[in-house]
Amino acid sequence: MKSCNLLTNGGIYAYCIIKAIYLSLDMISETTYLAAKMISGTLEEYFTEQAALSDLANGDKYLPQSIIIEAVVDAAFWASLRKEEGYSPKISIALVAPEKTSYPLVFGQAVRFTPNNLVKLSPAVIQPSIHLGVWNVGSDLFIWGTTHHIPDSCLVLEVVEPGLLVIKHKRHEGYGKFVNIAVLKGDQIKLVDEKNLGLTNCPDLLASLLGVPLPAPVDESINVLVELAVAMRKHKRGGLLLVVPTDSEEWQESIVHPIGYSIDPVYCTLSDLVQQQHNGEYEVDWKENILKIVDIIGGFTAIDGATVITKNYELLAFGAKVARAAKNSPVPKVFITEPIVGQEPEILDPVKIGGTRHLAAAQFVHDQRDSMALVASQDGIFTVFIWSASLNMVHAHRIDTLLL
Missing domain, CATH: 3.40.1700.10 (DNA integrity scanning protein, DisA, N-terminal domain)
Structure with missing residues (x-):
């Protein structure tokens, strides 16, 4: 019995290691951050409405689907809890195709969109107005490069501190503070209410x-x-x-x-x-x-x-x-x-x-x-x-x- 328990425990351990490796390689794995699931549909609706008023409305293929938004929020949350050389990452992610930006810096080979790669690349986008460009090919998400110039209604997700994410977009008149849409802090979701403000x-x-x-x-x-x-x-x-x-x-x-x-x-x-x-x-x-x-x-x-x-x-x-x-x-x-x-x-x-x-x-x-x-x-x-x-x-x- 003792030997059997050891084998069982060892098997469970091996399975966990294999599963962890698999999840780190998978582009869009099962979401484990509940807030990402809860908010993704609302954000898809919001950006669809915004796109109708902006320069992003050139075909539905450029509008992020809820499953993509969910995966981006999930990965960003888990990346925020890690550290790179003792520093908590500060990351700005622009969910946009490279051809929809001006003067993009495009990597020779796109990088898999994982929490680990987000943390590794975070020092490159710590300065204001620099974003990691992220987009999907089918159901696979990639970090394609960096950009300074993004469309008005591009979804921007900023990792502010461990467990604190802000989802925003550039104001339509261009320069200045971005317009915040939602703030996620741990299990708390705060959606900005534009309709009942008096x-x-x-x-x-x-x-x-x-x-x-x-x-x-x-x-x-x-x-x-x-x-x-x-x-x-x-x-x-x-x-x-x-x-x-x-x-x-x-x-x-x-x-x-x-x-x-x-x-x-x-x-x-x-x-x-x-x-x-x-x-x-x-x-x-x-x-x-x-x-x-x-x-x-x-x-x-x-x-x-x-x-x-x-x-x-x-x-x-x-x-x-x-x-x-x-x-x-x-x-x-x-x-x-x-x-x-x-x-x-x-x-x-x-x-x-x-x-x-x-x-x-x-x-x-x-x-x-x-x-x-x-x-x-x-x-x-x-x-x-x-x-x-x-x-x-x-x-x-x-x-x-x-x-x-």
Whole structure:
């Protein structure tokens, strides 16, 4: 009996090894990440609808089927849990045929699409805007090369950190933050809800992140507030940015004096760059310059206290302490929404919406109702506070899912 058990155990072990080798060679094996199965059909429908509005709609053969999407999500998830030379992979995958891209870098021999090969190639696509090109031949998936230029409605899957995947596509006007569709974190699935947002009460920042056309955009290719939000979140130290009316001093009634670090003269570089674009005077490197200045201002938000800019993007101060204006009462309640399918709005006591930055932001907007406050938490949560005239209360939009 003992010998028989050993043989049985040895046989099971050998079978597992053979099975593991087989799965590593198979192009589209059975999906083991449940979230991939659950979301693939929804994503197929979404990109079919998007393709009808974009340059990708040149034949159904270029639209990814749910089984292909499922396999890509599954492999990317398992790749995210591995490490290459001690580093967790950061990968951007573009699910597109090479002939549908501009200036692709095509490998002499396509590489099998497996978690192991994704991890091996991940250092080559760690820089922004570089994607591994993936497409299928029949039921087989291959990594065919890399690309900088992809169609508007191409499915892009980004491995952000272990177990965290973001599915997105390029915004139709071209440059800037991609439009997020879904965020998968372990067994959690968050689908962005574009249909039940109350856009009449939606700040331009949120509308832009959702790919909704703005009534008066800053620029057809870049939205400054979006990039400021990304910059705030990037330093991972938390931050508070107050956006106040231009040529008004009323906001100072809600700030402790003396202000931590006031700017004199006012720093107008970002405002000047935006104005150059409006006047048609901007130079070739305008976009690069404006993003550099955005990063500078975003860096100031890492300092304890609030950073203050005008709606024309003039930097007024940083390190400012928010206090309730003497003539106003404490903020009573806050209306909180998140643009996620199945997420119901809540009305909460302000002390329950987050830390001191959130409370300060809610109080500031309650006092200064023509202002806006952006709050980045150290744990990645990002909230935009505005005053809602229709609700007659502070409205907090949680948008971290859109900023990944």
